[in-house]
Amino acid sequence: MVRKYVSIIGSGPSGFYTAHHLLQNVKVPLEVTIWERLPVPFGLSRYGVAPDHPNVKNCEDTFTDTVKDVMGKDSIHKFNFIGNCEVGKDIELSKLLSKQDAVVLSYGCATDRKLGIPGENDTTGVFTSRQFVNWYNGHPDFALHPKFMDFDWKSVKNVGIIGNGNVALDLARLLLSNNVDSIWGRTDISPIALNKLREAPIENVKLIARRDFPNSKFTNKELREMWLLEEYGVRGHIDSKFFTPEEWEMKEQVRSFRRCVDLCSEYVKPFELRSAKYKKLPQPTNGIFTKNWELDYLKTPLEILKDETTGYIKSLKLCNNTLTKANKVIPHEEETMSYEVDLLITSLGYKGSAMAGFEELGVQFDNAKVTNKQGRVLNTEGNEIPRLYTSGWIGRGASGVILATMTNAFKVADNILKDLNVLPTREGTSLPSLQNIRYTTWDDAQKILKFEQEKGEQVSKPREKLLTIEEMLQVVNK
Incomplete structure (x- = not known):
């Protein structure tokens, strides 16, 4: 069976729930790559939830378990996390789209x-x-x-x-x-x-x-x-x-x-x-x-x-x-x-920003969100851009709790799966070159998160976060 390749831009709840649903339901071997601007995953769950509401962050355990399953020796699927790398800046969006069967914009509203x-x-x-x-x-x-x-x-x-x-x-x-x-x-x-x-x-x-x-x-x-x-x-x-x-x-x-x-x-x-x-x-x-x-x-x-x-x-x-x-x-x-x-x-709410590369692809961006039809991204003429999707706040607007984001991500993932079944097999699917980019892998991110947890345990906290990218990369390099 031919492997399919999907890239998801953003590692917050919308990105990870999209990945989770794809990996749980796809019928062919799948390689999912999640791209994240910061060295560590989880986006709004990590940085947007009130610290005294830890239960809201439980989705992070679900995401971690999903990755463990995919990286297990019996899995036919593959997973990559590429952190500390910004699509649209370090990697061109059009280049990424040219090398994948599907790209999902899940980068939220910042x-x-x-x-x-x-x-x-x-x-x-x-x-x-x-x-x-x-x-x-x-x-x-x-x-x-x-x-x-x-x-x-x-x-x-x-x-x-x-x-x-x-x-x-x-x-x-x-x-x-x-x-x-x-x-x-x-x-x-x-x-x-x-x-x-x-x-x-x-x-x-x-x-x-x-x-x-x-x-x-x-x-x-x-x-x-x-x-x-x-x-x-x-x-x-x-x-x-x-x-x-x-x-x-x-x-x-x-x-x-x-x-x-x-x-x-x-x-x-x-x-x-x-x-x-x-x-x-x-x-x-x-x-x-x-x-x-x-x-x-x-x-x-x-x-x-x-x-x-x-x-x-x-x-x-x-x-x-x-x-x-x-x-x-x-x-x-x-x-x-x-x-x-x-x-x-x-406290008037968040709104989304257009990503560098939208103009080149003709992505329609109105009212602070990516214009789409059931997750399929539309161009400025109102037509679907093949293989380009969106989930979460950047596609539906910055409102709703994590449960609403999950529901949306699952629906978008279902449409991606439908399209993957009928899209012709593409030659030469792969990731763009990451040369000269100091990116982090899933193992690197886990090393950072483990360091934070151990630091937190010393003072009876779930974790004590590292506050700068430099500190995070230092932990990776140890």
């Missing part, structure tokens, strides 16, 4: 959605959620970045977060509880980031949304974690004008929203007025709340104001919004207000 307001790009103390999450997760692009390392954390009392999705709540939870060792002490959070955050005497975190409470983006699990911070002296608040269950026709709402309202209805009450179930939950040992967070609604940010001498953020100017029946936001710029903030994080 840029930020922006507010587009004055002061957003030139004010010290303004971060995007992607930058912040990558920083505290030890991503080499941000782990030691001067934007974080040189910032005066000791001056931060009031924090604004624009957005109220799960990432925004992850950020708020970390900012308010970073001194709680029972939450963070045994995680793989970057110790450098954690120590910096612990310098900040944070008192208030405000989560600001353009729409109303029923349009909140967080899930109940994340919200419950915020309310449970009461045990550590952290109190939540929602202004009664934004929390009006009596107006929301609760019987017609979905179950998850009803549960969300029930949860908030209890927690906004004083402790002594809560139902018996909620009175069982722990309160601060001394009964004193020293930190606060608030869900704020129907606001549009207009301008970020800074101290002209230091360049540091001073305040955020906003206006009130109303919503139409069609859920369209109407800003009322004559109704303005100002929030004093020492740190502002915009």
Whole structure:
């Protein structure tokens, strides 16, 4: 039987789930090569998941087991990991496509959605959620970045977060509880980031949304974690004008929203007025709340104001919004207000970027994603580009949990398998030359991960990540 060759660009959940499904279901010998810009695999799972949510990273075990099976002596398939190598920069995309039966774009979304307001790009103390999450997760692009390392954390009392999705709540939870060792002490959070955050005497975190409470983006699990911070002296608040269950026709709402309202209805009450179930939950040992967070609604940010001498953020100017029946936001710029903030994080979501080489192949890239039909990449004329596919966020947009990514990756893999069955056998399929590229193999990556785990075990953590590419390559060279 003739071997087929598939390259997958990106080693995060979408790339690995695509590989997993292909290898589990293909009927002919298959060689899968995963390409990764960093020396180590796992992408968003490694660098995008909150450190106190280790169960979300369990997919990494699935991926590792898949590779072990393929590399076993009884397997008819082959697997390559080529890390520290960027397709589009170190290797031309067109050259890779010419040498493979299929190439899958699974490289995710690594840029930020922006507010587009004055002061957003030139004010010290303004971060995007992607930058912040990558920083505290030890991503080499941000782990030691001067934007974080040189910032005066000791001056931060009031924090604004624009957005109220799960990432925004992850950020708020970390900012308010970073001194709680029972939450963070045994995680793989970057110790450098954690120590910096612990310098900040944070008192208030405000989560600001353009729409109303029923349009909140967080899930109940994340919200419950915020309310449970009461045990550590952290109190939540929602202004009664934004929390009006009596107006929301609760019987017609979905179950998850009803549960969300029930949860908030209890927690906004004083402790002594809560139902018996909620009175069982722990309160601060001394009964004193020293930190606060608030869900704020129907606001549009207009301008970020800074101290002209230091360049540091001073305040955020906003206006009130109303919503139409069609859920369209109407800003009322004559109704303005100002929030004093020492740190502002915009959590507006991630977006994708076009890869070098798209123009040459005619890849259609619109709305920050690769245009495709059921994973088959389309050109600018709307026709399928043979043998080129996409899975995950770069193909469907940056939203959804890892489970949604898995479902998408499996569907795309099924279509690749259908096409592999009918595509003519190609001569000379192989990998492009890797000469003069300091790439890492799967064994190299495992060596790095093992080193991190052993380093973590010494301090009762799952791992202590290496924060630079140079450190990773040094471990490989030992």
